[in-house]
Amino acid sequence: MAGRVVIADDHPLLRAAVRGCVEQSWPGREIVEVADAASARAEAVKGGVDLLTLDLHMADSAGLQTLMAFRQDFPAIPVVIVSASEEARILRGAQELGAAAFIPKSTPLPQMREALGAVAEGDVWFPDAGEADEEAASSIEKMARLTPAQRRILTLVSEGKLNKQIAHEMDISEATVKAHMTAIFRRLGVVNRTQAVLIAKELDAASPSAV
Incomplete structure (x- = not known):
């Protein structure tokens, strides 16, 4: 088929x-x-x-x-x-x-x-990338370490949601959200929500006006 x-x-x-x-x-x-x-x-x-x-x-x-x-x-x-x-x-x-x-x-x-x-044919295809930003590459590597649940939580944090709101939306306990946040900070190498959100936003590919 x-x-x-x-x-x-x-x-x-x-x-x-x-x-x-x-x-x-x-x-x-x-x-x-x-x-x-x-x-x-x-x-x-x-x-x-x-x-x-x-x-x-x-x-x-x-x-x-x-x-x-x-x-x-x-x-x-x-x-x-x-x-x-x-x-x-x-x-x-x-x-x-x-x-x-x-x-x-x-x-x-x-x-x-x-x-x-x-x-x-099972191959890959990329144009010449030129010189990439090493800091951005590092952020990508860090984000790739997150689990799907952690990525979802970080997305909600980026939207300004509080732990209580995230727990309700994901149908998990607030304690579980806090545990995930601790793991997210560790994997991203940051110490607070603001720093974590900044790393997440570095993965945005272009401005919303892009086509």
Whole structure:
């Protein structure tokens, strides 16, 4: 049975361009287009996904944190980042977190097909990253050490939620939240919530206005 390819991007024209390349590079697959990360996750949960192309900054995305979540929760699915951001730190971060390819949205269609074809053959594809920020790379490595529950808690902390509110939202005890926070501080090498949130925000791939 042929697998599926999920194209996650909130811009219909970009999805159409990626779809055309996928049809040539991954023939015979069912193609599913979605406009947000939650829908992409729902498709991944269904199973049978051979490839996910992912925009880092859809309405409900959190930059490289979204990639990290997919790689941890669905390690068998190759993830190709298709992003407006061409910063070296973002490209290197995607590599560090296990993306199969990184395709800037400015990439000509023949090169996009080449990238997707390389992933279809089990290879990886990345343009020249240039010099990446070592401090940003270190933050990515630290965030990768967190468990899914710890990442969820840190996301809620970043939203300004208190321990009591986090406990209610995650249906766990406040003591469990505090224990997770202690582990988060240790793994990130920080001493308070503000420092932890700053590291988390370094994984944002671009400003919300990026396309």
